[in-house]
Amino acid sequence: MSFPEVPSLLPVPFRTLLYREVHRFFIVINQTLLAPVISALLYLFIFGFSLGDRFGSFHGYNYLLFLVPGLVMMGLVNNSFQNPSSSLMISKFEGNIVDILMAPIGHGEIILGYMLGGMFRGLLVGTCILVVSCLFAIPPFSHPFYLVAVALLSSGLFSLLGIVAGIWAEKFDDLAMFPTFIITPLTYLGGVFYSISILPPLWRTVSLLNPLLYMINALRFGFLGVSDVNPGWSLAALAILDAALFGICLTMLRTGYRLRK
Amino acid sequence: MKKILIPDPPVPALEVRDVTKNYGEVQALAGITLSIPRGELFGLLGPNGAGKSTLINIVTGLVRRSSGEVKVFGFDVERDYRASRSLVGAVPQELVYDHFFTVRQTLKIQSGYYGLTRNDVWMEELLERLKLKEHEHQTIRELSGGMKRRLLVAKAMVHRPAILILDEPTAGVDVALRRSLWDLVRQVHAEGTTVVLTTHYLDEAEELCERVGIIDHGVFVALDRKERLMQQIHNRRVTLDFGAKVEGLPEELARLGGTLSEDGLRATLLVDRSDGSLQRLVEALGRGNLPLMDFQVAGAGLEDVFLELTADSAKPDERRPAAEALR
Ligand SMILES: Nc1ncnc2c1ncn2[C@@H]1O[C@H](COP(=O)(O)OP(=O)(O)OP(=O)(O)O)[C@@H](O)[C@H]1O
Ligand SMILES: [Mg+2]
Numbered sequence: 001m002s003f004p005e006v007p008s009l010l011p012v013p014f015r016t017l018l019y020r021e022v023h024r025f026f027i028v029i030n031q032t033l034l035a036p037v038i039s040a041l042l043y044l045f046i047f048g049f050s051l052g053d054r055f056g057s058f059h060g061y062n063y064l065l066f067l068v069p070g071l072v073m074m075g076l077v078n079n080s081f082q083n084p085s086s087s088l089m090i091s092k093f094e095g096n097i098v099d100i101l102m103a104p105i106g107h108g109e110i111i112l113g114y115m116l117g118g119m120f121r122g123l124l125v126g127t128c129i130l131v132v133s134c135l136f137a138i139p140p141f142s143h144p145f146y147l148v149a150v151a152l153l154s155s156g157l158f159s160l161l162g163i164v165a166g167i168w169a170e171k172f173d174d175l176a177m178f179p180t181f182i183i184t185p186l187t188y189l190g191g192v193f194y195s196i197s198i199l200p201p202l203w204r205t206v207s208l209l210n211p212l213l214y215m216i217n218a219l220r221f222g223f224l225g226v227s228d229v230n231p232g233w234s235l236a237a238l239a240i241l242d243a244a245l246f247g248i249c250l251t252m253l254r255t256g257y258r259l260r261k
Numbered sequence: 262m263k264k265i266l267i268p269d270p271p272v273p274a275l276e277v278r279d280v281t282k283n284y285g286e287v288q289a290l291a292g293i294t295l296s297i298p299r300g301e302l303f304g305l306l307g308p309n310g311a312g313k314s315t316l317i318n319i320v321t322g323l324v325r326r327s328s329g330e331v332k333v334f335g336f337d338v339e340r341d342y343r344a345s346r347s348l349v350g351a352v353p354q355e356l357v358y359d360h361f362f363t364v365r366q367t368l369k370i371q372s373g374y375y376g377l378t379r380n381d382v383w384m385e386e387l388l389e390r391l392k393l394k395e396h397e398h399q400t401i402r403e404l405s406g407g408m409k410r411r412l413l414v415a416k417a418m419v420h421r422p423a424i425l426i427l428d429e430p431t432a433g434v435d436v437a438l439r440r441s442l443w444d445l446v447r448q449v450h451a452e453g454t455t456v457v458l459t460t461h462y463l464d465e466a467e468e469l470c471e472r473v474g475i476i477d478h479g480v481f482v483a484l485d486r487k488e489r490l491m492q493q494i495h496n497r498r499v500t501l502d503f504g505a506k507v508e509g510l511p512e513e514l515a516r517l518g519g520t521l522s523e524d525g526l527r528a529t530l531l532v533d534r535s536d537g538s539l540q541r542l543v544e545a546l547g548r549g550n551l552p553l554m555d556f557q558v559a560g561a562g563l564e565d566v567f568l569e570l571t572a573d574s575a576k577p578d579e580r581r582p583a584a585e586a587l588r
Contacts, residue, residue, distance in 0.1 A: 016373025024361050095357030099416075102321045103374035104346040261284065261324045 014109040017100070021117025025083055033125060036079060040071045040129040044136060047193065058195045059226035068133045069220040070192030075129045076151065077212070080122030080158035081165070081183060084114040088166025089175050092259075101260060107253040111163060111246065118159030123151060139223040146231065147222025153238040154215045158183075160245040167252050167259060186212040196228050211241065272335040274299045274424045274455035275320065280329030282315050282479075289315040291479035293329070297424075297457065297472075302450045304470030304487070305459045308571050312479040313459045314354050317428050321351045334423060347375060350422030352413045354429050354459075358401040364388075364412055365397040368419055375420035387415045390445060407438045414442065424455040431465060443469060463564040475570055482570045490566045499542065501528040502555035513545035 025032040048064035058066040091097040100110060141147065161178075169175040190212030196204050207213050214234040221227035227234070253259070275297040282290040289312045297303050305313050318324035319331055322342055331338045333345040359367060368387065372380040388394040391411040396404060404412065414430060427446070431439045446469060450456050460466055466473055466487070473490060475483040483490055506525040517538055519530040532538045546553065 012376045012378055013374050016370055019373070020359075020361075020370055027361055091359075094360065095353075095355055096359040098323055098353055098357060099359065099371065099374065101323055102346060102349075102351060103371075104343040104376070105374060106343065256325055260322065261318075 011106075011109055013103065013105040014113050017105070017110065017113030018116050018120075021083060021087060021114060022120055024087060025117075025121050032079065032082075032121060033128065036075045036125045037128045037132060040075055041132055043067070043071055044133055048136060059224070061224055061226070062137070065137045065139055065224065066195075066220075067193065068130070068137070068139055069223045070187075070190075070216050071133065072126045072129050072223075073154065073212075073216045073219045074187050074192055076122045076126035076155050077158040077183060077187065077215070078122075078179065079125040080118045080155040081162040081178065083118035083121040083162060084159055085162035085166040085169070085175055085178070087114065087117070088163065089169055089172060092166075093172070097259065107250055110253060111160075111249045114163050114166075115156060115159040115246075115249075118162050119152070119155040122155035122158065126151060126155070140225065141223060142225030143222045143231075146235070147219065149235060150215065150218040150222055150238065153235070153242055154219070157215075157238065157242050157245060160242065160249055163249050164245065164252065167249075167257060170258070186210050187216070189213075190216045191228065192216055211237075214238070271299070272332070273297055274301070274334060275457070276330070276332040276335075277316070277320075278330040280316070280319065280331060281327045282312070282319065282324065283327045289479055290319075290326075293476070293479070293481065295474060295481070295484065297455060299423075299455055300450075300453055302446070302456045302469060302471050303458070304466035304473040305457060305476065306461075306463070306466055306473060306567060307476035311476040311571075313476055314428055315479075316476070317351065317426055317457070317459065318353075320426065321349055321353075322346055323353075347420065348423045349426060350417035350420065350424070351426040352417045352428060352430050354432075356406075356409055356413065358409065358412075360401055363398050363400050364393055364404070367401065367412065368415060371416045371419045377420060380419065383421065384419065387418055390448075391415045392441070407434050410434055410438070411442075414445065418449070422454065424457065425449060426457045428459045429461065430458070431460060431462060439465075463567055475567060477571045483566065493566065496565070497532050497534050497539065498559040499530045499532050500555075500557040500559070501530075501546075501551070501553060502526065502557075503528070504552040504554040507551060511545060511549045511551070513541065514549070517542055517545070 044064065044067065048067050051063075057063065088097070091100070105113075165175060165178050189207065190210050191207070196207045196213065199207060208229070214229055214237060217227040217229050218231055218234040218238070221231040221234075251257075273296045275295070277293055277295040280290055280293045281288070293312075293316060305316070307313050315324055319326045320333065320338060322338055322345075325339070333348050336345040336348070338345045359370075362370065365384075365388075368384045369380075372378070372384065385394075388397055391414060393408065393411055393415060396408055401409065401412070410430065410433075414427070417425060417427075425446075430446075431442055434442070443465070446456055446458065458466070458470060470487055472485065473483070473487050474481050501519075503526050507521065507528070508525065510519050510521050510528055514528065514530070517530055517532060519528050521528050530542065532542055546556075
């Protein structure tokens with residue numbers, strides 16, 4: 001096993017948990033990496049290539065290029081969410097969650113272990129989608145540092161959400177609710193496929209309540225330099241949400257919510 | 262990870278004071294107080310649902326106490342959870358595994374959770390001791406039930422815990438494995454590890470444990486050295502075997518509660534050793550001219566203690582595993 005034996009400042013239990021989380025999704029790489037990349041490819045092909053010409057351009061970019069940031073964000077948030085939530089749910093279901101609950105691991109270390117595992121998967125999927133889209137069109141990468149910050153904070157946010165969901169859910173069915181009723185609608189309505197400038201005023205205002213709108217536009221700002229909303233505020237809001245959700249996770253672990261009877 | 266130093270003054274390995282636990286309406290523990298000194302091999306007994314696992318899980322951190330105090334080598338299991346957990350190794354009652362990994366990876370990861378990176382020598386020894394060496398590269402799915410059980414024990418010991426807690430480690434394992442687990446328990450105990458063992462097999466507790474606590478309905482109904490508990494049971498079962506058919510027992514034997522078998526070749530009596538009945542029995546046997554061939558007195562075992570103390574609580578079907586265990 002290629003467990004890192006290198007000296008490190010990071011605590012060993014945290015590294016072990018992170019290793020486990022990453023190893024877990026690499027075992028089922030077809031499902032965890034290939035599937036989302038292929039579905040992004042299909043979107044690119046159908047909307048970008050086949051129908052794209054009819055949509056004209058958004059913010060001065062052709063539709064294919066406009067689409068890329070949204071698709072990257074979609075892969076990023078879905079997979080960041082999936083990794084910790086399904087890992088926790090399976091561990092609770094099979095009972096091996098006790099390994100972590102009985103071990104002398106700090107609450108923060110547990111959260112960071114699951115969180116970084118999820119971020120790693122989300123960022124990997126996002127990067128793969130980006131690489132594949134570059135075969136069709138290369139974005140200008142207008143604000144690279146901003147881009148990286150948004151990608152990190154977004155994947156962090158959804159990993160944390162995945163932890164909350166994984167702890168809260170009592171059955172796999174509870175967990176399935178999140179992608180179906182929350183993440184997918186919010187991403188689709190958050191402007192992956194369109195700019196909210198094309199919406200009637202009422203729907204434009206309603207859209208502004210959707211956090212995914214800010215995340216998708218922030219990523220688009222990083223890639224293309226254009227956004228429907230203020231990129232500075234988006235980044236700040238994202239950072240605040242990350243911190244808040246981390247606090248919620250910490251409270252859940254401290255109180256033993258649904259983990260310790 | 263910081264090395265946890267066990268405090269020097271002789272704090273007990275496990276200190277439980279007035280602990281209660283309610284699961285909603287159900288009161289699983291109703292005030293448990295227990296102190297286990299270092300190096301003891303302690304047996305925790307009780308019928309199904311008595312609260313044994315609840316107590317153990319409070320020590321390991323899987324269950325939160327409702328009130329009271331629990332300390333492992335002086336470290337509170339909630340306030341100093343990292344220190345206390347690094348001193349405890351536990352085999353939970355349920356067989357649970359992480360199916361993504363092989364035997365060796367499992368031990369490696371478990372070591373990591375306890376902050377150990379260079380643990381190969383000890384892991385190697387554990388694999389040997391628990392006869393898992395040849396299966397080290399198999400995934401858990403490929404192991405038999407007994408091998409899985411051994412892996413759980415290996416996992417619990419991967420960080421050389423100062424106190425090893427085994428919640429029914431021998432449930433459903435074959436005789437040979439049971440013996441080898443006993444040997445292992447004796448060995449780690451001889452090496453200075455404090456051991457807490459839960460079991461429904463009373464012969465196991467009788468064989469291994471120095472001190473025994475019997476829980477029933479969330480309280481201790483007995484807590485003492487094994488021999489003293491067994492002494493408290495005064496009845497002795499006496500069996501007389503005759504070389505020829507006996508037609509009716511002498512009056513004195515009948516008065517002592519003796520019954521004769523249908524074929525007239527065996528008489529059995531339950532005799533109280535504390536009120537002189539045994540003396541009267543021997544005198545009666547001397548006077549009577551019975552064709553006595555064999556004479557057995559069975560002392561009280563832990564099972565008798567157990568049955569007597571938990572008699573009114575355990576329903577017959579729940580008691581059977583304990584009663585059958587000695588057969
Ligand atoms: N998670 C839980 N929720 C509600 N009640 C519980 C829970 N766990 C245990 N109980 C109840 O607490 C009581 C004690 O259970 P516990 O598992 O501690 O018993 P035990 O002595 O280990 O029994 P066994 O010998 O069957 O393992 C039982 O009445 C049980 O039904
Ligand atoms: Mg139990």
